[in-house]
Each structure stands twice: as C-alpha cells, then as structure tokens.
Amino acid sequence: MSDIVLQLQDIETCYGKIVALRGINLVVKKGQIVALLGANGAGKSTTLRTISGLVKSSAGKIMFLGNDITRSPAHETVRNGLIHVPEGRRIFKGMTVQENLDLGSFTLKDDGVRKKRMERVFGLFPILEKRRKQDAGLLSGGEQQMLAMGRALMNEPKLLLLDEPSMGLAPFLVQEIMRVIRQLNASGATILLVEQNAKAALKLAHYGYVLETGKIVMENDGNSLQNDARIVNAYLGN
Amino acid sequence: MSNLDIILQQLANGLILGSFYSLVALGYTMVYGIIKLLNFAHGDIYMVGAFIGFSILSVVSGILGDGWTGIVATMALSMIAVGFIGVIIQRIAYRPMLQAPRLSILITALAVSLILYNLVMSITDGEFKAFTVGLGYEGISMGEVYITFTQMVLVSATAVLMTILHLFINKTMYGKAMRAISIDQDACRLMGIDVNRVIAVTFFVGSALAAAAGVMAGVYYGSIHFFMGFVIGLKAFTAAVMGGIGSIPGAMLGGLILGLLESFGTQIPFIGSEWKDVFAFGILILLLVFKPTGLLGRTEIERM
Numbered sequence: 001m002s003d004i005v006l007q008l009q010d011i012e013t014c015y016g017k018i019v020a021l022r023g024i025n026l027v028v029k030k031g032q033i034v035a036l037l038g039a040n041g042a043g044k045s046t047t048l049r050t051i052s053g054l055v056k057s058s059a060g061k062i063m064f065l066g067n068d069i070t071r072s073p074a075h076e077t078v079r080n081g082l083i084h085v086p087e088g089r090r091i092f093k094g095m096t097v098q099e100n101l102d103l104g105s106f107t108l109k110d111d112g113v114r115k116k117r118m119e120r121v122f123g124l125f126p127i128l129e130k131r132r133k134q135d136a137g138l139l140s141g142g143e144q145q146m147l148a149m150g151r152a153l154m155n156e157p158k159l160l161l162l163d164e165p166s167m168g169l170a171p172f173l174v175q176e177i178m179r180v181i182r183q184l185n186a187s188g189a190t191i192l193l194v195e196q197n198a199k200a201a202l203k204l205a206h207y208g209y210v211l212e213t214g215k216i217v218m219e220n221d222g223n224s225l226q227n228d229a230r231i232v233n234a235y236l237g238n
Numbered sequence: 239m240s241n242l243d244i245i246l247q248q249l250a251n252g253l254i255l256g257s258f259y260s261l262v263a264l265g266y267t268m269v270y271g272i273i274k275l276l277n278f279a280h281g282d283i284y285m286v287g288a289f290i291g292f293s294i295l296s297v298v299s300g301i302l303g304d305g306w307t308g309i310v311a312t313m314a315l316s317m318i319a320v321g322f323i324g325v326i327i328q329r330i331a332y333r334p335m336l337q338a339p340r341l342s343i344l345i346t347a348l349a350v351s352l353i354l355y356n357l358v359m360s361i362t363d364g365e366f367k368a369f370t371v372g373l374g375y376e377g378i379s380m381g382e383v384y385i386t387f388t389q390m391v392l393v394s395a396t397a398v399l400m401t402i403l404h405l406f407i408n409k410t411m412y413g414k415a416m417r418a419i420s421i422d423q424d425a426c427r428l429m430g431i432d433v434n435r436v437i438a439v440t441f442f443v444g445s446a447l448a449a450a451a452g453v454m455a456g457v458y459y460g461s462i463h464f465f466m467g468f469v470i471g472l473k474a475f476t477a478a479v480m481g482g483i484g485s486i487p488g489a490m491l492g493g494l495i496l497g498l499l500e501s502f503g504t505q506i507p508f509i510g511s512e513w514k515d516v517f518a519f520g521i522l523i524l525l526l527v528f529k530p531t532g533l534l535g536r537t538e539i540e541r542m
Contacts, residue, residue, distance in 0.1 A: 052428060053427075054424055054427060054428070073427070074424075074427035074428060075426075075427050075429075075430050075431055075432045075433070076430075078427075078428065078429065078430030079430055083428070084428045085428075086424070086425065086428060090422050090424070090425035090428075091425075092417075092418045092421045092422060092425065093421065094417075094421060095414070095417060095418065095421070099414055099417075099418075102411070102414060103411075103414055103415065103418050103426075103429050103431070104429055106411055106415060106429045106430050106431050107429075107430040151429070155429070155430065
C-alpha cells in the first residue's frame, strides 16, 4: 500500500449546477506514468484541477502520500510536492524565462538550491538557457511547453500532473516532449498525464484510465489499452 | 524673470508636484494590476497618511525634534502604520468581494473612501491642522530661481522610495510574484504562491507609499485637511492612466509628466494657474482618445 502516491475516492466536482465529475476513483503508484484519456469535456482537466486544489470537490476524498489533501488550497498542495502543469501552459508572458523559472521555486528559500535546480532544467531543455533573458511570451509553442514543464521541475515534484503537454505542437515536438516525460519518469518522477493524443500517451503509460462524461469507464495497463478494440476505435483511429 | 528662469523654476515646482502624484499613482496602479480594482479610496489613504503623520510627529518631535531626523522617523512610522491600515481595509472590505462582479468592488471602494474622509472630518471637526516642522526656507538661488532644501530633499526622498520599490518588484520573490499575479492568478497558485497574502503585501506597499506622500505634503504645504485626498486621488488616477494603468514605471512617469504639465500649464498666456486642473484632465481626455493604453501600458485584449 505504501507505494501509492495518489488516490482519488469517489470524487465529485461541480461547476455551479453542472456536475463535471461523477465519482472518480483512481490510483497512481510510485514511479508510474498514468494516462488519463477521454474526449473533450469528459472531465480530464477538471480531475487535475480538483487534485491540485484549483477547484473544490463536492464529495469524495483525495489522498496524497498518505495525507488527506481534499480540502487543501492549491498553494499548499504544491508545498508537499504535487505540481500541476495546467492546460495551455499558463506561463507568465511579459516576464523573462528566468523569472518564470524563479517563480517555479517560489516556496524555496535557498538560492543555492534554486541555482542547482535551474541548471538541471537547462540540462533537460538547453533552449531555455539560451533564451533565459527573453520575454517568455516570445517563445514558440514548443518552447513555452518546455518552460511550463521546467517551471514545474523547479519545485522538485513528487507527483507531476501534466495537462495536454502536446496540445498544438508539431509532431516532432510532441515526440520531444514525450521523450522528456519518459526521461523524467526514468529519473524517479511519478506522472499523471492527461492527453488527447492517446496514441502518444499510451506508448509511455504504465497504466491508463478512460474518462467519459465525468466517469471512469475503462482502466487497464498501458499495453492492454493500446490494443483494446474499443480504445482503438474511439481514440486511436486506424 | 527671464524665460530660462521661468523654465527652471517651473521645472522645480513640477518635479515636486509630480513626486506626490507619482507616489500616490503607484498605489493605484499596483492594486489595479493585481486585482483589477480602481481603488478610489486611495486618495483618502494619502490623506489618512498625512493625519497619522501629524499625530506621530507631535509625539516624535518631542524626542527627536521637528527637524529632518524627526520628519524621517515620522515618515517611516507613518508608512508602517498606514501600510497596516491598507491591509486591514483590504481584508475587511475588498477580499470578500474578490469573486463578485467588478462593479461591486468598485462601489465598495467608493464606500471606503466616504468612510475614511467622514471619519477624519468628524475627528478633526473639519478644520485645517498646521503641520508644524522646524525647516527654514534656506535654499539655493540661481539668479531669480529659488529652490529650497526642503524641495530638494522631498524630491530625493521620492527617488529613493521609487528605487527601493523598483528593486523590490524586480529582484525579490514577492515582487516577482506580485507581477505574476497580475498576469495569471491560477498559475501562481500552482507555483505555491499564496495569492491572498501577496495581495495583502501589495496593499501594504501601496498604502505606505501614499502615506509617505501624505507626510511629505504636510511638510511641504504646512497644513493638512480631511479633503486633501480628493483632488490628488483624481490626479494620481490620471497619472496612472497616463502611464498605462497596471504599469509601475508608467505610474512613476505619468506622475512626473502630470506634475510638469501642470506647472508649465500655469505659464500659458490667458490661462492662469486656476485652470491647471482643467489642463490636467484635458490631457487625460486627449490621451484616452489617442492612446487609451497609456504611455507604457500594454494592450489588453478581452477574449470571449
């Protein structure tokens, strides 16, 4: 049981009167990449937003590393090592690349550690080092995604929630991002990945869940999902 | 007076006026940047700053005298006190309204303004209070131009405060967080930034700067009044809009430009100094017509 990083029990979330999640149960184990698949509006992003505390669940329980974080505000769950890279990247345009990365380590007091982490991020994404003094708003879409992930890594995540990291990117950049995700995972990060690009996500994922209108309708290990006829028909195409 | 003398003299007058405007405009622009509120109570914070300074000075002058030592101590203490008043107002009046429609919080700000100035009016019986300081009128004269040491010190003090603010905004984590919140609050939460806390810090800094301006105005003009915040509130708002509301360098620049425009406006033939407010607001209208984002403002596109 101790290798469970994240566990959602019967999570329900509403936006006003609209019910977005209708009892989600999922488990992410240490060292895994878990994919969360589903069509537009199925509730994938809402699931991540509920986990990180940006929206409050109306019922259910979220356990992170053995602690109940159901009611924790977003800025507190971050301090425990749960980092959410939101959909659309949400980098701070108008601030420099370096300032964006600095803010990623807002909770950190030690400048020496901050510098070490930044070097590690620059190792993963060398382009960010070249552009460190530039306005983040001037980066290309792929570079912005790298910055969003780099900013998250500045916080040394124990669990990384990635929302559509490949959205709007050219195919070779999608591959690049997926390569980095695999690399992060190999160096010990546990990842919950939301993707429209089910094919790319299932190639990486150890385990996957399929969401449909706020409910989990299918779950299995990555390989089985990849070969499941229903998944192939609905999300992977032929 | 020769033309050059007039220009120099008005430059000096404009700089000091502009200093007051800039310091108050900074609070406007910082609060707008972070929670998109036009804090119409901010002029009254400046006025409260002057009165708090007045009370503190009456105690401090007994210990440190009413020269510069006493004044600097008064200013520092007033800035801290008014900073906390700003935080308390934010906590009680504005924070509960943050999720409400924008108009509701604007009306709240007007209410806070009414409360503050009526409160000070009833405490002071609506009377002018003499802000007695022991500064002479010594200065340097260049031909017909005369600039007092007081003027020079006040302008320098403004420059020092702005430099400190600039370093705070650009070099410290809290300053960066402040700018980031004005861009994307949810993204800030995901970085572990306690948004409410940073908003409180913003109100502290903005109110403290207004208090500094209030004390300086007391020192400079020699008397204070419960209504003194009204016009400067409008002028500082004008300055903030001129510079581009939300932009910190814009507020500094807008304040100085407005101060200079007003003092030089008094020199236009047939337009006497009683027209200087018309001049200031006329410029605002022209600017809103031709460059609505202000001098240093960014174009914001409201997406549907």
